[in-house]
Amino acid sequence: MTALLWAGVVVLGGFGSFLRYWVDAQVSHRFGRTFPWGILVINVSGAFALGVVTGLALAPDVALLAGTATVGAYTTFSTWVLDTQRLAEERAWRAAVANLVVSTVLGLAAVAGGLAVGGLFA
Amino acid sequence: MAMPHREELPGPSAGVRHDPRAVAAIVVGGALGTLARAALGQAWTHDPTTWPWATFVVNLVAAAVLGWTVTWLAVHRPRSKYRRPLIGTGLCGGLSTFSTMQLEIVRMLQAHAVLLAVGYTLVSIATGVAAAQLGTTLARRGAR
Numbered sequence: 443m444t445a446l447l448w449a450g451v452v453v454l455g456g457f458g459s460f461l462r463y464w465v466d467a468q469v470s471h472r473f474g475r476t477f478p479w480g481i482l483v484i485n486v487s488g489a490f491a492l493g494v495v496t497g498l499a500l501a502p503d504v505a506l507l508a509g510t511a512t513v514g515a516y517t518t519f520s521t522w523v524l525d526t527q528r529l530a531e532e533r534a535w536r537a538a539v540a541n542l543v544v545s546t547v548l549g550l551a552a553v554a555g556g557l558a559v560g561g562l563f564a
Numbered sequence: 565m566a567m568p569h570r571e572e573l574p575g576p577s578a579g580v581r582h583d584p585r586a587v588a589a590i591v592v593g594g595a596l597g598t599l600a601r602a603a604l605g606q607a608w609t610h611d612p613t614t615w616p617w618a619t620f621v622v623n624l625v626a627a628a629v630l631g632w633t634v635t636w637l638a639v640h641r642p643r644s645k646y647r648r649p650l651i652g653t654g655l656c657g658g659l660s661t662f663s664t665m666q667l668e669i670v671r672m673l674q675a676h677a678v679l680l681a682v683g684y685t686l687v688s689i690a691t692g693v694a695a696a697q698l699g700t701t702l703a704r705r706g707a708r
Binding site for chain 2: 448451452453454455456457458459460462463485488489491492493496506509510511513514515516517518519520521522523524526527530542545546549550552553554557
């Protein structure tokens, strides 16, 4: 059972990463790459999804698969901070600061909203 | 100003998009990164009033490795179709997480650990950007 659980983590982690790549491609195609809109959409939507999953108060194994593995792989911290570092390097200070502040504020609001929504169905 | 380094950034580019090898590399890298993060998270648990070391460490490591990888590959392997998807989009993207970090911050606030929440947020962001910068700098030095 434990082996099956970790196999699930591997499969869903791969799926979450593919989903991030796909959503980033769609958003970047539509809104361009002057600002990392794709990662913003991914991180905020993922924060909401993790809030919902957590609010549902699922069994620990299911929460590990749906939350930690799938949603965790879908969202990214590393690309978010590297995008910010590159914006700062290009002296696009407002975009760099906006990327940090907007993601954080919307991300926290999305988690709180997700927890409330998930709690309705728990 | 448009971003001249944008082509160095991870994510789909003209050469990566719709390339089955790149997609396979993202899935494999993402699976491995997620496994490492999930295992560390299970082994290194925390409650809402303590520092979430597991998330903090994987995020910093992924930021440094991503900065190094993207920069180094742009110099040495600009035509590689699968290295950046494998290590950058896949491994580092799967290893690091934004959503778990945000959930941890909300849990801290709910537990009235406001200073911890503010400190974790600011320290994660500051050290994360610094880690991406460090990886970038090391790759550029090595490239000379």
